[in-house]
Amino acid sequence: MKAIQIMGDKDAPNIRLSDTLPKPDPKEREILIKVFAAGITADEVTWPELYTTSNRVPGHDISGIVEALGPEYSGSLSVGDGVFAMLRANTSQGGQAEYAIALPDEVALKPTSLSHGEAAALPIPILTAWEAIFTHAKLQKGAKVLVTGASGAVGLMLVQIASHLLGAEVTGLASPQNHARLKELGASQVLDYQSSNWEQMIDNVDAVFDTVGGAVLDRAWETVKKDGVIVTVADPPPPWAFGEGQPSQLQDHPYVKWIYFILTPSSESLEAVGALLDKGSVKPLEVKIFPVESALEAWTYAGQRGRQGKAVIKFPRQLIS
Ligand SMILES: NC(=O)c1ccc[n+]([C@@H]2O[C@H](COP(=O)([O-])OP(=O)(O)OC[C@H]3O[C@@H](n4cnc5c(N)ncnc54)[C@H](OP(=O)(O)O)[C@@H]3O)[C@@H](O)[C@H]2O)c1
Structure with missing residues (x-):
């Protein structure tokens, strides 16, 4: 099958298109998905997990149809169902391939109003936003x-879920x-990073959701x-992530809670936001679709700042047995 592979190591990743990997077989409760589209998170080349997988196929966000079910699968999905999924980072095979193996808690029915390309851009953003808002910030x-x-x-996704589901006042x-x-999608106020004093223009927030890190995260403590609580997911993680010490800002903000987390797959959260997408109360992300033959170009584009739309790789749709 056609697949993307990332060889080398995280200091010198070598992204290539391969057609030598075998189509996987679903075992036990596994679900074999015929992948029509796979989203790219460019920072994945910096994640150590990728380099410990056996076949180095990247990608966790996919959309496609159920091709086959493992012998012990007992869930509600059937062969031919349209699905979208977020595959765990430490599974043996990633999603940027014609076929991918998923576990039941990673997969949900695809929102019917979305194309496979749109759906493939969404699982990590949906799950990260949902977990940040409901599990960590409560x-x-x-x-x-x-x-x-x-x-x-x-x-x-953070802006839309917080404003539409919780009526939050979002900056x-x-x-x-x-x-x-951003205003169309529910933000009440929008500020520019380049304003010299943006952190003085907002105060008393219940929660900061940070996806940028570095100096932006440092300044956000003032708001x-x-x-309140500061929840960050930005790469690279702050020096205090993974239990490695404490933020220096605690000296001035001793009661603020601070959390860095790595997202967990959840078919329930995908279903919940999938329903909001089908109702139209949450809008999908803009996507830029690349055929699998242009996968290297797609990865380059995905790593650029200021791009219009999230990069998605499209795989051929004809079914291969
Ligand atoms: N820990 C986890 O579980 C987890 C899960 C998902 C994502 N992440 C991480 O979270 C971060 C955001 O992910 P994403 O998929 O939302 O990324 P994204 O689509 O690339 O968005 C990042 C946004 O940050 C802004 N930004 C501000 N300063 C920036 C800078 N110096 N470099 C790049 N962008 C900058 C950009 O806004 P403007 O275009 O308006 O300038 C950009 O739209 C990434 O680091 C990703 O690896 C972590």
């Missing part, structure tokens, strides 16, 4: 929040060309209320 209705990187894939931090779109 955001309440009407809360006041700041989202950094608000125009990014995760940021756009987004983004480059000026993205401000109008949070006394017992």
Whole structure:
């Protein structure tokens, strides 16, 4: 089957298109998905897990149809169902291939109103935003929040879920060309990273959701209320992630909670946001589709700042037995 592989190591990744890997067989409860589209998260080349997998196929966000079910599968999916999924980072094979293996808790029915290309861009952004809002920040209705990187894939899901589902007052931090779109999607206020004092223009937020990190995350501490929470997912993680010490900002903000997390797959969260997408209350991300033959170009595009749309690789749709 055709697949993308990333050889080398995280300091010198070598992305290539291969056609030598065998089509996998679903075992036990596994689901074999015929992949029609796979989203790219460019930072994945910096994730160590990729380099420990047996076949180095990257990609966790996919959309396609169920091709076959393992002998012990007992869930509600049937062969031929349209699905989208987020594959765990440490599975033996990633999703940027004509066929991918998924576990039941990674897969949900694809929102029927979306194309496979649109659906393949969404699982990681949906799951990250959902987990940040409901599991880590435990955001309440009407809360006041700041989202950094608000125009990014995760940021756009954070803005929409917080504003539409919880009626949150959302301030987004983004480059000026993205401000109008963010307002359309539910942000009450949008600020520019380049404003010298954006952190003085908002205060007392219940939660900061940070997807940028570095100096932006450092400055965002000024906006949070006394017992608020800072949730970050940005790569590279802050120095205090993974239990490695404490943020220096605690000296001035001793009651603020601070969390870095890595997302967990959840078919329930995909289904919940899938229903909102079908109702039209959450809008999909813009996508730029590349045929698999242009996969290297797709990866280059995915790593660029200021791109229009998330990069998605499209695989041939004819079914191969
Ligand atoms: N820990 C986890 O589980 C997890 C899960 C998902 C994603 N992530 C990480 O979260 C981050 C955001 O992911 P994403 O998919 O939303 O990325 P994305 O689509 O590339 O969005 C990032 C946004 O950040 C803004 N930004 C501000 N300063 C930037 C800078 N110096 N370089 C690049 N972007 C900058 C950009 O906004 P403007 O275009 O408005 O300037 C961009 O839209 C990434 O680092 C990703 O690896 C982590």
